[in-house]
Amino acid sequence: MAHRLSDTSPEAMEVLIDLYRRMTPAEKLQRMHDLTLAADQLALAGLRARHPGESEQELFLRLARIRLGDDLFAKAYGTRGLKGP
DSSP, X not given: OOOOOOSSOHHHHHHHHHHXXXXXXXXXXXXXXXXXXXXXXXXXXXXXXXXXXXXXXXXXXXXXXXXXXXXXHHHHHOOTTOOOO
């Protein structure tokens, strides 16, 4: 395994990898779903802090634009009144 910066010991990392190997595909999918939701919540919290006056819909659209990029966002959502970054 390549060297990387981590505060996790190699032994603990091996245990974690073994646990992931033992997961069923459904368990892995559920894990990814949960992690994606957690990442969305963190991203939305950051957007709320930077844009405190915006509605949840406006924040959702900002997150969509970040995830999709400007071109795909415009195709999916049109302009929808979002101004600036």
